[in-house]
Amino acid sequence: MDHKHFSHLHNLTIHHPYELGKQVVCSGCHFPCDNTTTAVHACHQCNFFLHDHCANAGRYVKHPSHKLHPLILLPYPTYAGSTFICNACGRPGKSFSYCCALCEFDLHVGCAMLPVSVVSEHHEHELGLYYGVQVVPRRGSNTEQEYCNICNKVLEGRNWAYCCQSCDFNVHTSCATTEVVPGLYQDDLSQCGAVDGQGQPADGGGGGGNAVEVELTEAELEKLMFDLKLQMLAQSMASLGKIG
Numbered sequence: 001m002d003h004k005h006f007s008h009l010h011n012l013t014i015h016h017p018y019e020l021g022k023q024v025v026c027s028g029c030h031f032p033c034d035n036t037t038t039a040v041h042a043c044h045q046c047n048f049f050l051h052d053h054c055a056n057a058g059r060y061v062k063h064p065s066h067k068l069h070p071l072i073l074l075p076y077p078t079y080a081g082s083t084f085i086c087n088a089c090g091r092p093g094k095s096f097s098y099c100c101a102l103c104e105f106d107l108h109v110g111c112a113m114l115p116v117s118v119v120s121e122h123h124e125h126e127l128g129l130y131y132g133v134q135v136v137p138r139r140g141s142n143t144e145q146e147y148c149n150i151c152n153k154v155l156e157g158r159n160w161a162y163c164c165q166s167c168d169f170n171v172h173t174s175c176a177t178t179e180v181v182p183g184l185y186q187d188d189l190s191q192c193g194a195v196d197g198q199g200q201p202a203d204g205g206g207g208g209g210n211a212v213e214v215e216l217t218e219a220e221l222e223k224l225m226f227d228l229k230l231q232m233l234a235q236s237m238a239s240l241g242k243i244g
């Protein structure tokens, strides 16, 4: 069954990963489509592949980490250099992002779908997702450096972390899990409320990080896209100004 995805010129066909007979990398998130991938959406002539969750990622989400504005799914970054820095994991990305152009806030698709809590083999308690330094209690002064309890590398306060508050056990999101929760924050399924009643992880304000229902009309989405284009125009004018 063919279908069209907004990020690609040609129709995509859906396969099981083992049907492809080779290891392929998702063009949306640059992670491999391995055996844990439920389905792969493919354009063979272009060597273009998408995870099911990347292909089905909503055109916008209302993400609890950025409550000011909806995040728009962009097929490629609009910044100079064609990369974005993910506000969740701090790593660069060059394909799909959930972007608020007004705030220059960007998330990898996978980071936008991180579960609000995970169980890790490295810790006996469930770990909750925290959106950076403003919700993670810091020990002592802010000159004290946090380190990831799994890889022992620096844990940047501005990036997200999975934490067990009672044990002061804090780890990189990527060290804790590779899991994604498809459809998180783009519909009203409440299957993600596992951390209810355990303090204030993730969205910080009640609801325990449940999916936030997004009700945008087509007209409102148009308006958002228009604002985004204006913002992009302003950015390119500004960068032209710097060059000239």
Ligand SMILES: [Zn+2]
Residues within 6 Å of the ligand: 026, 027, 028, 029, 030, 031, 050, 051, 054
């Ligand atoms: Zn992907």
Ligand SMILES: [Zn+2]
Residues within 6 Å of the ligand: 008, 009, 010, 043, 044, 045, 046, 048
């Ligand atoms: Zn193609």
Ligand SMILES: [Zn+2]
Residues within 6 Å of the ligand: 086, 087, 088, 089, 090, 091, 107, 108, 111
């Ligand atoms: Zn990320």
Ligand SMILES: [Zn+2]
Residues within 6 Å of the ligand: 066, 068, 069, 100, 101, 102, 103, 104, 105
């Ligand atoms: Zn914003």
Ligand SMILES: [Zn+2]
Residues within 6 Å of the ligand: 148, 149, 150, 151, 152, 153, 171, 172, 175
């Ligand atoms: Zn780590």
Ligand SMILES: [Zn+2]
Residues within 6 Å of the ligand: 123, 124, 125, 164, 165, 166, 167, 168, 169
């Ligand atoms: Zn613990």
